[in-house]
Each structure stands twice: as C-alpha cells, then as structure tokens.
Amino acid sequence: MDASQLALRVHAAALRLGLTVEAADELTEAVQPDLDQVVAERDGLLAERARYVGVEPAIAAELKRGWLAAHEVCDAAERQALQWEQPLPVPEWVGAVRTALDGPGGGMRVRWVEGCEAGANSAVPEVLGGGTHWEG
Structure with a gap:
C-alpha cells in the first residue's frame, strides 16, 4: 500500500x-x-x-555440519585406537572435544542436532563470559 x-x-x-x-x-x-x-x-x-529472511536455517545447517564433522573426527580417532588386538588408549583430546561439543553431561548431542535442524536457537550453545553455557 x-x-x-x-x-x-x-x-x-x-x-x-x-x-x-x-x-x-x-x-x-x-x-x-x-x-x-x-x-x-x-x-x-x-x-x-x-x-x-532465510538466513537462520542456513546458519543452523552450517553449525550442524561443523558439529557433525567434529564428532566424525572424534569417532575416527577412537576407532583407530581401538582397532588393534591390544587397543591403544583413546587420545585425551577426544574426550575434551566431545565434552565441548555435547555439554558437560554429554546428553546434548541429539537435542542439539535436532535443534539445529529445526532452526531453534534455544538449543544452540552460546559462549558467555569465556565459559560455555548450554541451553535447551
């Protein structure tokens, strides 16, 4: 008008x-x-x-791709360590990276991915005051 x-x-x-x-x-x-x-x-x-308009889903999809790629690297390092008859110890960084990705309780993985797919900002981790704050 x-x-x-x-x-x-x-x-x-x-x-x-x-x-x-x-x-x-x-x-x-x-x-x-x-x-x-x-x-x-x-x-x-x-x-x-x-x-x-339309930017939020693209950002969420990019976050999800990066998050999944980081988990794939952790999974590959764990598989490589455990593939032998006498398994090697899993590298220490794998646990630290997974904790950073999934939150301190480790239960954020599925909800975080689902939140990214839906474009829900409440499930996306935010860095506050130098620490990591998990919502969701």
Whole structure:
C-alpha cells in the first residue's frame, strides 16, 4: 500500500467520522507528508528484513555440519585406537572435544542436532563470559 492509498483511507475514515468533505480534504492534505514518511520507513524496514529472511536455517545447517564433522573426527580417532588386538588408549583430546561439543553431561548431542535442524536457537550453545553455557 502506498501513500496515496493511505491518504484515501484517511479521507474515507474522516468522512465516516462525520467530517465534511472539505474538512476531510484538509485533514488528508495535512497528514500527507507524514504518510509519505511512514511509507518510506516501512519500505526501508521491509528491504532490511528481506536481507535476513532465510538466513537462520542456513546458519543452523552450517553449525550442524561443523558439529557433525567434529564428532566424525572424534569417532575416527577412537576407532583407530581401538582397532588393534591390544587397543591403544583413546587420545585425551577426544574426550575434551566431545565434552565441548555435547555439554558437560554429554546428553546434548541429539537435542542439539535436532535443534539445529529445526532452526531453534534455544538449543544452540552460546559462549558467555569465556565459559560455555548450554541451553535447551
């Protein structure tokens, strides 16, 4: 809806409220600059919103790919250590990386992936004050 359409609506509303045609015309002329400004601001906001629509799922998908790739590296290191007849110890970094990925309790893995697939920000880990804070 552009400013001229809004002006027509203002004019019609003024007539419905009982103003004379002349008074409705004067009111419409008086508010026209404001209507132009409102429409310009709305168009700017719509253009800015268009820049961000659809970005959240792409970010969530990228986070999920990185998260899964890190788990694959951990799984591969664990398999390589355990493949022998006399297994080698699993590298210490595997546990540290998994804790960082899954949270301290280790139960975040499935919920975090599901949250990323759904684009739910509440399941995405956030770094707060140098430590890791887990939500979800």
